[in-house]
Amino acid sequence: MHKSVPNNSLKTACSTCNLRKLCLPVNLSNIEMARLDDLITRKGVYRHGSILYRSGDKFQALYAIRTGFFKTQILNEDGREQVTGFQMAGEIIGMDGISSDTHTCDAVALEDCEICEIPFNRLEDLGRELPPLQRHLHRILSREIVRDQNIMLLLGSMRAEERLAAFLLNLSQRFAVRGYSPTSFQLRMTRQEIGSYLGLKLETVSRALSHLQESKLINVRNRSLEILCLPGLQACIGKRGR
Amino acid sequence: MHKSVPNNSLKTACSTCNLRKLCLPVNLSNIEMARLDDLITRKGVYRHGSILYRSGDKFQALYAIRTGFFKTQILNEDGREQVTGFQMAGEIIGMDGISSDTHTCDAVALEDCEICEIPFNRLEDLGRELPPLQRHLHRILSREIVRDQNIMLLLGSMRAEERLAAFLLNLSQRFAVRGYSPTSFQLRMTRQEIGSYLGLKLETVSRALSHLQESKLINVRNRSLEILCLPGLQACIGKRGR
DNA sequence: TGTTAATTTTGACATATATCAAGCCGTAAG
DNA sequence: CTTACGGCTTGATATATGTCAAAATTAACA
Numbered sequence: 001m002h003k004s005v006p007n008n009s010l011k012t013a014c015s016t017c018n019l020r021k022l023c024l025p026v027n028l029s030n031i032e033m034a035r036l037d038d039l040i041t042r043k044g045v046y047r048h049g050s051i052l053y054r055s056g057d058k059f060q061a062l063y064a065i066r067t068g069f070f071k072t073q074i075l076n077e078d079g080r081e082q083v084t085g086f087q088m089a090g091e092i093i094g095m096d097g098i099s100s101d102t103h104t105c106d107a108v109a110l111e112d113c114e115i116c117e118i119p120f121n122r123l124e125d126l127g128r129e130l131p132p133l134q135r136h137l138h139r140i141l142s143r144e145i146v147r148d149q150n151i152m153l154l155l156g157s158m159r160a161e162e163r164l165a166a167f168l169l170n171l172s173q174r175f176a177v178r179g180y181s182p183t184s185f186q187l188r189m190t191r192q193e194i195g196s197y198l199g200l201k202l203e204t205v206s207r208a209l210s211h212l213q214e215s216k217l218i219n220v221r222n223r224s225l226e227i228l229c230l231p232g233l234q235a236c237i238g239k240r241g242r
Numbered sequence: 243m244h245k246s247v248p249n250n251s252l253k254t255a256c257s258t259c260n261l262r263k264l265c266l267p268v269n270l271s272n273i274e275m276a277r278l279d280d281l282i283t284r285k286g287v288y289r290h291g292s293i294l295y296r297s298g299d300k301f302q303a304l305y306a307i308r309t310g311f312f313k314t315q316i317l318n319e320d321g322r323e324q325v326t327g328f329q330m331a332g333e334i335i336g337m338d339g340i341s342s343d344t345h346t347c348d349a350v351a352l353e354d355c356e357i358c359e360i361p362f363n364r365l366e367d368l369g370r371e372l373p374p375l376q377r378h379l380h381r382i383l384s385r386e387i388v389r390d391q392n393i394m395l396l397l398g399s400m401r402a403e404e405r406l407a408a409f410l411l412n413l414s415q416r417f418a419v420r421g422y423s424p425t426s427f428q429l430r431m432t433r434q435e436i437g438s439y440l441g442l443k444l445e446t447v448s449r450a451l452s453h454l455q456e457s458k459l460i461n462v463r464n465r466s467l468e469i470l471c472l473p474g475l476q477a478c479i480g481k482r483g484r
Numbered sequence: 485t486g487t488t489a490a491t492t493t494t495g496a497c498a499t500a501t502a503t504c505a506a507g508c509c510g511t512a513a514g
Numbered sequence: 515c516t517t518a519c520g521g522c523t524t525g526a527t528a529t530a531t532g533t534c535a536a537a538a539t540t541a542a543c544a
Contacts, residue, residue, distance in 0.1 A: 074391055074392070074394075074395055076395060076399070076480065077480065080395070080400075080480075082394055082395040084391045084395075095383075095384055095387055096387055096391065097384070098383070099381045099382075099385040099387075104391070124373070124376060124377065124380070127376070128370045128371075128373065128376065129370075134366060134369070134370065137380075138340050138366070139340060139341045140341075141383040141384065142337055143341040144387050145337055145341075145383070145387055146338050146341055148387060149316055149324075149326045149338065149346070152324055152390065152394060155398050156324045156439075156440070156441035157438075157441065160530075190490090190491065190492090191492065192491085197398075198398070199397060199398035199399065200531080201532055201533080203494085203531090203532075203533085204531060206492060209493095210493075210494085222492075401501090402500075402501070432521065432522090433521075442501075444521090444522080445502075445523080445524085446500090448522060448524080449501090449524080464509085464510075486544090487542100487543085487544080488542080489542075490539100490541070490542080491538100491540070491541080492538080492540085493536105493537085494535105494538095495534105495535085495536090495537105496534090496535090497534085497535105498531105498532080498534095499530100499532075499533090500529105501528105501529090501530085502527100502530085504525105506524090506525085507525105508521100508522080508524100509520105510519100510520095510522095511518105511519090512517100513516105514515100
């Protein structure tokens with residue numbers, strides 16, 4: 001585990017942030033945008049391995065990822081853990097905490113990250129005055145629900161290789177949206193973490209990756225991944241499911 | 243598939259609804275409550291097997307279940323289906339539709355049901371005027387996220403019998419909250435539907451139920467279920483997980 | 485830079501769950 | 515009351531994935 005987090009915070013401007021279209025695709029006037037800027041503070045760098053919030057922490061804010069890569073995970077009473085998601089720049093995390101005013105999962109930085117803190121009470125207040133902002137918050141919450149239900153589909157009905165393919169295609173698509181190569185990227189997580197996310201053991205992940213490579217659909221060497229045939233990967237999903 | 247739904251609708255009063263504490267546990271004045279009542283219409287009975295909304299339908303409203311039992315399910319491109327939840331009286335469904343203005347799953351009545359329709363735009367509008375209502379909406383959305391992530395944990399890390407035990411305990415607890423027996427109730431869904439929800443085949447569900455019965459933890463005969471030992475069922479979860 | 489620890493791959497084997505099949509039961513329709 | 519059908523149980527067998535172990539590779543740290 002690494003050093004924790006510097007507490008210095010500086011004001012951010014959503015208005016000039018190049019992630020705005022991902023994070024807050026809302027039409028606001030300059031004045032309205034300034035009010036939003038006023039809400040949000042940029043927190044210092046979260047080092048690789050450090051924890052943004054833990055299960056049990058009091059919920060106070062949502063967090064927009066400015067740069068870097070996070071994982072979220074929940075823990076059972078009996079110590080089992082499940083990675084519930086991998087989040088990248090432009091995505092918003094912390095929404096699990098709203099329902100009980102307490103976070104129900106941990107958010108861990110998988111590389112050095114910068115984040116913007118959005119105090120939730122103030123966001124709600126502002127949402128009442130700016131309907132498009134309110135609407136956007138609802139969309140974000142709902143999008144998370146849809147995302148989770150698709151993972152339920154994956155966990156409940158796909159076999160190992162299909163899960164891997166779906167996972168890689170999802171990453172690919174999210175990199176593409178951010179202007180990065182959809183076919184060549186670094187995995188920021190271990191095989192064990194991928195396995196936890198996909199409901200598989202790390203050895204199974206490794207074997208499935210090797211097999212996709214034998215099939216000439218991907219090239220994988222440690223954390224670097226290259227997709228050789230997107231349509232092939234897509235076709236992978238849905239072959240002889242459960 | 244059964245007949246569809248009568249279109250006659252009548253005004254409902256949340257103010258006098260005995261499910262209010264479950265559905266809308268919000269402190270509002272009489273005047274405020276009347277405005278909420280004004281929003282909501284009671285739709286006619288949904289017969290067993292009928293469909294409240296389908297994937298692809300335009301999203302317009304949330305639905306509060308007044309009586310009865312629903313399932314929600316998503317379908318893959320390749321026809322695989324996954325039951326994503328079973329919902330009972332006092333619960334609210336349809337939130338998947340907010341993010342894209344289109345429903346992403348089907349909601350099917352598992353018995354004859356009555357539901358209240360809550361037009362979403364008007365709910366948002368009213369939320370801007372009644373902060374406690376706004377807050378409650380956010381909690382409901384977040385609760386759904388937490389619920390889904392717990393199912394991910396179940397699907398990703400538990401073995402068949404544990405999943406069954408967790409499922410039965412969840413039902414038990416929800417019946418208890420509603421004033422019904424937590425140890426004796428009817429299953430409203432088929433083994434196949436339970437299996438889909440838990441990521442198992444119906445035969446596996448059947449065997450796991452039989453085995454729990456052999457262990458004297460439950461009595462099950464067709465759809466009637468009796469829990470003989472709640473602590474025993476709880477202990478079931480966490481024994482030799484993956 | 486050298487040393488240690490962590491991660492990954494691969495193999496051999498074990499096991500939980502799926503698959504296939506048959507018969508039974510209970511409800512619904514005639 | 516009889517029949518038919520969908521739902522359920524149980525058995526035999528197949529298979530995907532887990533488990534255990536060792537070696538190879540890479541990353542972290544002193």
